Amino acid sequence: MPRKFALRGTGPELSSVARPAIPLFPLPCSSPPSNASRGGKYTRKRRRGKQRLDRKANPRHHGKHARRCDLSERTGDLRRRQISDPQEWRLVLRRLPAPHVLQTWEWGAFKERHGWRAVHWLWEAGGAPRAAMLVLARRVGVLPARVLYVPKGPLLDYGDLPLLTRVLVDLEGLARRERALFVKIDPDVEADGPYGDKVTGLLRRRGWRFSREQIQFRNTLLLNLALEPEEILAQMKSKWRYNIRLAGRRGVSVREGGLDDLPLLYRMYRETSLRDRFVIRPESYYRDAWGTFIEAGLAQPLIAEVEGEPVAMMILFRFGQRAWYMYGASRALHRERMPNHLLQWEAIRWAKGHGCAVYDLWGAPDALDESDPMWGVYRFKQGFGARLVRHIGAYDYPTSHFLYWLYTTAARWLLALMRWRYWQDSR
Secondary structure, three states: OOOOOOOOOOOOOOOOOOOOOOOOOOOOOOOOOOOOOHHHHHHHHHHHHHHHHHHHHOOHHHHHHHHHHHHHHHHOOOEEEEOOOHHHHHHHHHOOOOOOHHHOHHHHHHHHOOOOEEEEEEEEEOOEEEEEEEEEEEEOOOOOOEEEEEOOOOEEOOOOHHHHHHHHHHHHHHHHHOOEEEEEEOOOOEOOOOOHHHHHHHHHHOOOEEOOOOOOOOEEEEEEOOOOHHHHHHHOOHHHHHHHHHHHHOOEEEEEOOHHHHHHHHHHHHHHHHHHOOOOOOHHHHHHHHHHHHHOOOEEEEEEEEOOEEEEEEEEEEEOOEEEEEEEEEOOOOHHHOHHHHHHHHHHHHHHHOOOOEEEOOOEOOOOOOOOOOHHHHHHHHOOOOEEEEEOOOEEEEOOHHHHHHHHHHHHHHHHHHHHHHHHHHO
């Protein structure tokens, strides 16, 4: 299943090469910089003193001041630092709630080979990680400005609003200091869950906007792998169970692929993109993405065959206790033998056998409408007993409202032009 086409290259790809994090934009220390001259220092101290007296005399400031003190008290023990060791980063992610594969060290290293810069930040207290995020940065053409992106993050306990506020404050300050047009986050927070309204309310109060550009799928379907295989089968629609068994009777087999299969995987993926009319990237991009994931042990290709002839494939990603179905393709051959049903069942078995508790089928329509282009894919995934999960989606924090409006408006037109040119070249 392809992800949404992203204008600025933010799809799911990783690298196994251990590369140190580049100190792209270090957050400042808590102490202010020294003044260049005594006169300037004296003037500023007098001005600050007068402002403090004005605030004390004005009761309107007391509530805000109290809230700032409360936040400081509840997050004051946090220590923020940059991580430059890939192994330490992996250990940090495994100790945080629901770590995502798009926040891994390998993901950042891969994106650095495709025009982005990556930095890894950790907030810890008492030696225990409390929050972390991989931040990707990229220049906007020839302009002296960047866009920042935190894919599927930050990672933290979203029930802890003071902690979330502290992380957002740091991230907003980072965007301003780096002269970024905006910073984008898209955490996996369930919109209908216990924290959905609280998190979105906090974001809006702090000036974050629901993004028009949803880089990753906002909604997905999750399958519980904690059940026994017989229980997972029992939750499927009866037709799906029948098709799984039918594929086996009609000679469909599934094998694990490897690096030698990369050319085959891309050919099938391109064939599917032309048939179903979705945009993909050049072959070199996927060879790098899939190959380095496979080498890192974070991805496994599965290939369905009929009498040795490949008819369908998927690339299963995993990290921690979760597996993701991010890429899939099929040919027009032997569809009556239901190879895709057996392929998904073998993916479920593989993920469960490797210790995964959740199988993320990666992508569902924004609105459950039969006219949606993804409706057929959604129905196929739902048939395996997966639960639809709606996330809050991506939010942007613009540092300049006018430049943000200009950028997002131009981006929509440019994306439409790129899609049109892609289909013209594909004819």
